[in-house]
Amino acid sequence: MAFFQMNFFSEALCFNTDINVFIPTPNSDELLNNKKSDYFKDGYKFQVLYLLHGAYGDYTDWMRLTSIEKYAQEHKLAVVMPSASNSFYQDMFRGSAYLTYLTEELPRYVQKLFPVSTRREDTFTAGLSMGGYGALRLAFTKPEQYCACASLSGAIDICDVYSRFKAGEMGGPFKWEDIFESGSPEGTDADIFLLIEKLKKEGRPLPRVFQTCGTEDFIYASNVSAREKLEKLGVDLTYEEHPGIHDWDYWDTHIRRVLDWLPLKNDSVKEEA
Amino acid sequence: MAHIDCSFFSQSLNKNAHVIVYIPTTSADDYLGDVKTDYFEKDKLFPTMYLLHGSYGDCMDWSRFTGVERYAQDKGIAVIMPSAENSMYLDMKHGEAYLTYVTKELPEFMSKMFPLSRKREETYVAGLSMGGYGAVRCALERPELYGYCASLSGALDRSFLKSDEPHAAKMPRSYTAAVGSDEQEGVDLAELLSEHVKKGTELPKLYMACGTEDFIFPCNESFYKKAAELGVEIQYEKYPGVHNWDFWDTHIRDVINWLP
Numbered sequence: 001m002a003f004f005q006m007n008f009f010s011e012a013l014c015f016n017t018d019i020n021v022f023i024p025t026p027n028s029d030e031l032l033n034n035k036k037s038d039y040f041k042d043g044y045k046f047q048v049l050y051l052l053h054g055a056y057g058d059y060t061d062w063m064r065l066t067s068i069e070k071y072a073q074e075h076k077l078a079v080v081m082p083s084a085s086n087s088f089y090q091d092m093f094r095g096s097a098y099l100t101y102l103t104e105e106l107p108r109y110v111q112k113l114f115p116v117s118t119r120r121e122d123t124f125t126a127g128l129s130m131g132g133y134g135a136l137r138l139a140f141t142k143p144e145q146y147c148a149c150a151s152l153s154g155a156i157d158i159c160d161v162y163s164r165f166k167a168g169e170m171g172g173p174f175k176w177e178d179i180f181e182s183g184s185p186e187g188t189d190a191d192i193f194l195l196i197e198k199l200k201k202e203g204r205p206l207p208r209v210f211q212t213c214g215t216e217d218f219i220y221a222s223n224v225s226a227r228e229k230l231e232k233l234g235v236d237l238t239y240e241e242h243p244g245i246h247d248w249d250y251w252d253t254h255i256r257r258v259l260d261w262l263p264l265k266n267d268s269v270k271e272e273a
Numbered sequence: 274m275a276h277i278d279c280s281f282f283s284q285s286l287n288k289n290a291h292v293i294v295y296i297p298t299t300s301a302d303d304y305l306g307d308v309k310t311d312y313f314e315k316d317k318l319f320p321t322m323y324l325l326h327g328s329y330g331d332c333m334d335w336s337r338f339t340g341v342e343r344y345a346q347d348k349g350i351a352v353i354m355p356s357a358e359n360s361m362y363l364d365m366k367h368g369e370a371y372l373t374y375v376t377k378e379l380p381e382f383m384s385k386m387f388p389l390s391r392k393r394e395e396t397y398v399a400g401l402s403m404g405g406y407g408a409v410r411c412a413l414e415r416p417e418l419y420g421y422c423a424s425l426s427g428a429l430d431r432s433f434l435k436s437d438e439p440h441a442a443k444m445p446r447s448y449t450a451a452v453g454s455d456e457q458e459g460v461d462l463a464e465l466l467s468e469h470v471k472k473g474t475e476l477p478k479l480y481m482a483c484g485t486e487d488f489i490f491p492c493n494e495s496f497y498k499k500a501a502e503l504g505v506e507i508q509y510e511k512y513p514g515v516h517n518w519d520f521w522d523t524h525i526r527d528v529i530n531w532l533p
Contacts, residue, residue: 001281002386003280005277006276007277027282112388113298113388114387115386
């Protein structure tokens, strides 16, 4: 893997922002152990995963707290890790336009600067906790751009998280009144289930979803009800639950399940001209 | 500019390489001033300057001590800054193959990774001090790759290593390790230049600048004289100045302005 830490000016955010990027290139392990190493070629591109952090986190989390580089190298998958502050992956009412940044500006920059595929079938999102919600928010906001998304211990049912927050049952750094004009996600496109209903009415494609959560996670009950709602809406859903809590052991283990589930070619890809 | 800090496994160095890259993207200035930029036009490939650090330095030097990001943004060029230890940008006799890395693996890797022009007239190499030597050495290694080459305060011949000079004791020990001896093949720039002249090679356009109070100034004078004797044209600029970042920050702008 080649590892890139990139800083650039974002028009959507109106400030400089950082991303970490992995692009598959031959490493010493592949050369020493005679593994496949002929994939970094002129004119070839890589399938790409946009990998989202959780609340309190940033673009460095996945690289620091998991071995995502090793897993992605095995699959010859490019990985892009942006920062979204505690925005809950929205265009904030008082704050920056993170959803626009992530679904419009960032893909444009990444596709221009790095050898990543622009095809829907090669483009994926995944994330943990707030980013587990974010993965679905991005994919269902631009369903023509992403073919699959994965949520690990995700706050998929944002309205449920919001009401638990308001009832004092759940903590978090979210300033709801800054994120949403009405102070609540209810009745907006931020409600993933409403968003999916809208897409269905418009006859637009629905990305496939992978959902996993630890059975001892504080967000487990919310995931069980989110699963029912997604299934009722007819989403192509792969659901898993395993013993575990809301921690990096769970995410480091189960991001590998996500990579096994994604439609990966395990090689670089050639885009049609 | 996108500022990209790159690490990757280099097969010619047999270890991880660290490179800093600038690629033109919309700046806050562009955004505020409604400057029309075509950075993201389809199939747009950027002219590219490989920019080499001096002894004691690394790939971060140019961005830390100069405004090269701003100058390159104004010109609309990408900048690639590799690390080469104190190798003189040579394939070291005892050490890593930096000449191979910088002239072969790096351009191939970077042009596969980023939207960079592969045209000779849009590929440049420049550097300061040891990197000034490196720029000319790279240009003479692959004259078909680089259209333009610039040396700032370059260590263009080995006279500055003479032991009676006060700075000589402070030179990196690897200089001698790098080359084995003064007479080793492929080290002396004037000699390489003369071979190319004999073969009738089409050379990159050459530029050199040096401070007249710089301890390395005599090297620049003697190299220029030898090149002139060979009939090789070099744009040679001399300014008051010493061997420091004030000089390089000022004159890297001249280099960028000199580029097409």
